[in-house]
Amino acid sequence: MTSKKSLGDDADRIIREARLNAARTLSEEIGITAACRALNMSRATFYRRREAKGDSLPRPTPARAVSVDERKAVLDQLNGERFADQSPRQVYSKLLDEGNYLCRVRTTYRILQQNQSSQERRNQLTHPKYKKQELLATGDDWVA
Numbered sequence: 686m687t688s689k690k691s692l693g694d695d696a697d698r699i700i701r702e703a704r705l706n707a708a709r710t711l712s713e714e715i716g717i718t719a720a721c722r723a724l725n726m727s728r729a730t731f732y733r734r735r736e737a738k739g740d741s742l743p744r745p746t747p748a749r750a751v752s753v754d755e756r757k758a759v760l761d762q763l764n765g766e767r768f769a770d771q772s773p774r775q776v777y778s779k780l781l782d783e784g785n786y787l788c789r790v791r792t793t794y795r796i797l798q799q800n801q802s803s804q805e806r807r808n809q810l811t812h813p814k815y816k817k818q819e820l821l822a823t824g825d826d827w828v829a
Contacts, residue, residue: 705734751788751796759787759796773797 704724708731711720721728751759762768768776773793780787787793797803 705731709735751792755788756796759793760800760802762787763793763797764802 704726708717708720708724708726711723712731714720715723717728717731720726721731762780763773763776768779771779774790777787777790777793788796794803
């Protein structure tokens with residue numbers, strides 16, 4: 686069932702695409718703002734539905750990024766027997782006190798997350814599922 690104002694999903698989609706194509710063509714001649722005003726279309730809609738200008742390039746790796754070897758060293762420290770029961774902040778503090786700096790605490794959490802090692806260690810309680818009570822007749826005990 687469609688609403689009173691709607692022409693149906695397919696018809697609405699076709700009308701929207703036609704208005705967008707008209708806005709694109711018109712915007713090349715008179716500009717985006719004027720085209721959107723002439724077609725009673727929001728500029729935000731025009732920009733949002735605009736086609737992408739090609740594939741985006743992958744982000745370059747920053748020069749100061751932690752290398753693969755450094756990541757492995759951080760994981761070895763965190764997964765070692767010495768720090769098995771400690772949080773990354775505690776490990777960071779202890780290693781810093783010893784004069785051993787591996788990386789920032791936030792980077793440590795990112796490395797753990799990428800290796801699926803960061804998760805809640807405590808058991809989480811779940812509420813039991815209760816059934817709604819209902820009355821059932823079990824026999825013919827009705828007395829007049």
